[in-house]
Amino acid sequence: MWWGTHRRGVRAASGKVVERAPAPASSSRAGLDWLNFFIANVQTGFGPFISVYLTTQQWTQVDIGLVLTVSGAFALLGQIPAGVLVDAMASKRLAAAIAAVAIAGSALALAAWPIFPMVLLAELLHGAASCLMTPAIAAISLGLVSRTEIGERLGRNARFASIGNGLAAALMGACGRLVSTRAVFVLAAAFAIPALAALRHIKPAEIDPVRARGGTPEVHPRTLAARLHGITDNKPLLIFGGCLVLFHLANGAMLPLMASVVTMRSREWATVLIAACIVAPQLLVAVLSPWIGRQAEKWGRWPLLVVGFAALAIRGAFFIFVASPYLLVAVQLLDGVSAAVIGVMLPLVVSDITRGTGRFNAALGVVGTAGAIGATLSTTLAGYLSDDFGSPLAFACLAGIAAAGALMVAGLMPETRPTRD
Amino acid sequence: MNRANGAIQLWVVHAACCVRRGFRAGAMICATTAALLAAIGIAQAQSQAPQSEPPKTDTAQPGPSQTTVPPGTPPSATVFDKSYVQGVLGKDVRSATGEDMGRIVDVVVDSAGEPRAAVIDFGGFLGVGSRKVAVDWNALHFSPSDKPSEVTLSLSRDQVKAAPEYGDKKPVVVLGPTGTVHPMMPQDEPAKPE
Numbered sequence: 334m335w336w337g338t339h340r341r342g343v344r345a346a347s348g349k350v351v352e353r354a355p356a357p358a359s360s361s362r363a364g365l366d367w368l369n370f371f372i373a374n375v376q377t378g379f380g381p382f383i384s385v386y387l388t389t390q391q392w393t394q395v396d397i398g399l400v401l402t403v404s405g406a407f408a409l410l411g412q413i414p415a416g417v418l419v420d421a422m423a424s425k426r427l428a429a430a431i432a433a434v435a436i437a438g439s440a441l442a443l444a445a446w447p448i449f450p451m452v453l454l455a456e457l458l459h460g461a462a463s464c465l466m467t468p469a470i471a472a473i474s475l476g477l478v479s480r481t482e483i484g485e486r487l488g489r490n491a492r493f494a495s496i497g498n499g500l501a502a503a504l505m506g507a508c509g510r511l512v513s514t515r516a517v518f519v520l521a522a523a524f525a526i527p528a529l530a531a532l533r534h535i536k537p538a539e540i541d542p543v544r545a546r547g548g549t550p551e552v553h554p555r556t557l558a559a560r561l562h563g564i565t566d567n568k569p570l571l572i573f574g575g576c577l578v579l580f581h582l583a584n585g586a587m588l589p590l591m592a593s594v595v596t597m598r599s600r601e602w603a604t605v606l607i608a609a610c611i612v613a614p615q616l617l618v619a620v621l622s623p624w625i626g627r628q629a630e631k632w633g634r635w636p637l638l639v640v641g642f643a644a645l646a647i648r649g650a651f652f653i654f655v656a657s658p659y660l661l662v663a664v665q666l667l668d669g670v671s672a673a674v675i676g677v678m679l680p681l682v683v684s685d686i687t688r689g690t691g692r693f694n695a696a697l698g699v700v701g702t703a704g705a706i707g708a709t710l711s712t713t714l715a716g717y718l719s720d721d722f723g724s725p726l727a728f729a730c731l732a733g734i735a736a737a738g739a740l741m742v743a744g745l746m747p748e749t750r751p752t753r754d
Numbered sequence: 755m756n757r758a759n760g761a762i763q764l765w766v767v768h769a770a771c772c773v774r775r776g777f778r779a780g781a782m783i784c785a786t787t788a789a790l791l792a793a794i795g796i797a798q799a800q801s802q803a804p805q806s807e808p809p810k811t812d813t814a815q816p817g818p819s820q821t822t823v824p825p826g827t828p829p830s831a832t833v834f835d836k837s838y839v840q841g842v843l844g845k846d847v848r849s850a851t852g853e854d855m856g857r858i859v860d861v862v863v864d865s866a867g868e869p870r871a872a873v874i875d876f877g878g879f880l881g882v883g884s885r886k887v888a889v890d891w892n893a894l895h896f897s898p899s900d901k902p903s904e905v906t907l908s909l910s911r912d913q914v915k916a917a918p919e920y921g922d923k924k925p926v927v928v929l930g931p932t933g934t935v936h937p938m939m940p941q942d943e944p945a946k947p948e
Contacts (some may be wrong), residue, residue, distance in 0.1 A: 354816060380883030383920055388857050391844040506880055592883025596876070609880040647758055 334585055356514025361477055363738045365470075365486075368429065371528035372466060373497030375436050378505055379459060380523030381589070383443070384513040390447040400453050408460030409705040415464035419472055420546045420691065425539055429469040430529060435462035437525030444518035467701065468694035471680045473535060475693060476545030480751065481630065484681055491676035492619045506608060522735025547684050548691025564696050568688050572745050574703035578644070579738030580675060581704045583731045585711030588668065590731075591652055591661060595725050596754035599658040608657050610665045617669025618676060625677045633750045634682050635742070641674025644737035649732025653725045666672030679704075685749035807850075840896065847874050847894070847905045855907050855914065861927055862888060871928040873920050885919040893931040 387397045422428050438463065439455040446452075468492065478486045501524070505517045564570060592607045599606055629637055648667040655661055680697060687696045711731075718727035846854040856876035864870050869886040878884030895906040907914075908931045917929045 367936075383881070385857075385878075385881045385884075388859055389844045391841060393843065394859055439793070502880060509880070589882055592878060593885055593919075594883050596878060596883050599915070602879050603883075603911075604879050607877075607883045611879065611882060698899075720919070720924070 336427065340450065347414035357537065358536060360537050361535045362489075364479060364531045365473060366489055367531035368473075368528055368535070369470065369493040370497040371488045371524050371531055372433065372436075373494040374524035375433070375440065375521050375528060376463070377498050377501035378440055378517050382509070382514075382517065383456075384518070385509070386443070387447065389514045391542070393549075394448070396449060400449070400456055403453065403559075403681035404456035404460050405709060407457050407624055408463060409702060409709065411461050411464035412467075412701040412705065413616075413695060413698035415551060416468045416696070416701075417696040419468040419694040423542060424537065425469050425472040425476060425540055425542075425545055426532060426535060428465055429473065429532055432462040432466035433525050433528050433532065435459070436466065437522040440518045440522035440525075444515050444522070449670050454577070455510070464698075465645040468697050471684075471697055472545040472694055472741070473540055474680070475547060475684055476540035476542060477535070483679070483684060484626035484629040485623055486626070487677050488623035490680075491622035491626075491673060495622070495676070496628035497674070499612045499619070501728065502611050502615075503608070518542075543691075545693075546691050547687040547693025547696075548689060550749065551745070564687075564690075564692055564699055567686060567690075567696070568663050568732075569747050569749060570683070570696055570699065572741075573682055573686070574700045575699055576638075576742050576746060577675075577679070577704040578707040579734055579741060580642060580645065580671075581707030582711045582714070583649060583707075583735035583738060584668075584671070585708035587649060587652070587711075587716030587728075587731055588665070589712070590724060590727055591665065591713050592721060593719075595661060596653075604660070606662055611660050612667075613662065613666055614672055617666055618673040621669065621673040623679055625673055626681070631680055633748045634678055634685065635746060635748045637674050638678055638682075638742045638746060639739060641671045642735060642742050644670040644674070646732050646739055649728050649735050651729040653656040653732065682749050685751060688751065779794065797830075842872065842896075842905070845905045845909050847872075849907055849910050851910070852863065853911045855909070855911065856884065858905065860920075861891075862928070871926065876914055877911075885917075887914055887917040888920045888926050889917075890927045890928050890930040893929075 384397050387400075389417065419425065419428050435458050439459040442451055442458075443457040471487075474486050474490055475483060501521075505520060508520055509517050569638060588610065592610060595606050595610070596603045644667045648664055648671070651664040651667075652661070655664055679700065683697050683700055684693055687693045690696075715727045715731060718730055777854050799856045842858050842861060845858045847858060849855050856874045858872050860873035861869050862871040862873060869891045871891055872894055873886050873888050875884050879916060889907060889909060893908045895908065897904070897906065911928060918924070918927045920926065
């Protein structure tokens with residue numbers, strides 16, 4: 334189904350190629366759309382599902398925790414070097430292709446050899462590849478379209494990625510139940526093939542290498558310290574990074590904690606409700622993202638960021654009081670609002686801030702690391718709070734952190750939209 | 755931490771419960787570890803004492819009592835048919851009516867080494883929202899000949915869903931087949947399922 338849609342889409346698109354110099358052909362645009370879609374498909378198989386899979390492979394909880402902690406730390410630390418690397422690489426397509434092959438390879442390795450050294454290696458490879466993939470896709474997007482179109486372009490990226498995530502979650506949930514947990518990883522690896530096909534449709538000549546790293550045609554500095562210069566003393570970037578730490582500190586554990594409450598309260602519908610809690614916000618992200626990208630050009634970035642952070646705080650506050658599992662799913666839709674805002678604004682704001690520095694991807698790595706630190710601490714914090722004081726207090730604390738983040742955005746974050754030329 | 759210092763009746767195979775959780779509170783971890791080590795010490799002392807008494811065979815099992823074995827003694831070997839014994843980690847658990855009850859992720863034993871409870875990872879979707887719950891070992895039924903990959907639990911989803919989460923720093927609350935909650939540390943107040 335997805336494969337047929339993909340091929341039809343690209344053919345129909347390539348039928349009416351526009352040959353204007355600054356605007357990319359619709360073949361490249363469609364290729365980027367579907368690259369986002371299929372990479373999201375591949376990535377959905379990773380994440381919390383790994384621990385379910387390893388449990389079926391008779392792994393102890395200690396080993397599972399160790400592998401996830403080590404690979405999580407690796408993926409956190411790898412973002413900045415990967416961003417620097419993507420800035421330096423001439424071909425962003427090559428970076429994306431290497432990452433796609435590596436992610437598929439690690440999925441296959443997980444399926445084939447669920448033994449400790451192999452799983453650890455596969456998880457590290459997946460972490461490194463993901464670090465490379467995120468900036469590579471952002472760089473291709475930035476290099477492909479003009480400055481005025483970038484908001485909408487990033488919105489489309491988020492739309493296709495979230496459709497991919499939602500569909501893959503449903504498909505892999507069914508696959509895990511009906512076939513086997515191992516088959517989920519084979520399925521994930523298989524999605525890399527259409528991802529590479531989509532990548533081929535993006536014409537390399539249409540990716541402006543200077544714009545793709547957000548910069549000027551300057552000579553690349555040699556040392557890492559020199560490359561990070563202009564990032565560490567970039568005040569708006571550091572403020573934005575701080576806001577993202579708070580966002581992910583509040584956001585990271587909210588869904589898992591809420592899903593755990595649903596498991597506790599609901600009867601036989603718990604699994605379906607949790608699936609809905611994962612998939613429904615993805616659909617909302619798909620609907621909202623391009624619109625948010627366009628509004629970011631009209632209204633500016635600041636108001637949308639405030640709305641996104643406020644939606645997270647409101648969601649946390651509702652989870653304190655709401656008891657009905659069905660109402661919880663409705664409140665969970667707010668996740669779609671904040672996810673759409675952050676999904677579009679993160680690369681957009683970073684591209685605004687790093688304009689003319691040539692360090693877009695390195696800066697993306699810096700804020701990505703900030704977010705990952707917040708998300709990692711979130712699980713620990715919420716687990717501690719809910720174990721010792723109950724889930725309402727954990728939600729109250731997460732909502733408070735989100736509110737602090739909203740205030741920080743409102744009070745400190747400058748408007749980064751470039752002034753019209 | 756008072757609860758951990760008292761008579762710890764249980765210690766847990768694999769010192770379970772995610773390494774990630776271990777990051778929580780350093781001081782508490784140290785105290786818990788000390789208590790746990792003490793408990794292990796007691797448990798080993800208890801299990802070693804009777805081991806030397808019955809003069810069953812010349813051979814001894816490899817393990818903590820290695821020092822008492824003269825070097826060069828071959829270990830005993832008992833052969834079980836695959837239809838007679840089975841590993842339990844990662845096994846699918848179903849209720850009597852065939853509901854999906856999750857998977858066995860750990861086994862809780864008492865100081866004599868007898869299994870008292872199985873920890874099942876229950877519920878959730880794609881790994882999100884699952885809860886670890888300890889269920890009475892006697893509520894589990896293993897059927898090796900029929901379906902070797904499945905274990906039957908004489909509890910329903912409805913009975914298990916509200917059980918308190920199993921964790922390393924908490925008293926182990928084991929869910930029994932009658933649906934009531936028996937705290938296995940008598941000095942504590944019984945934890946109430948919501």
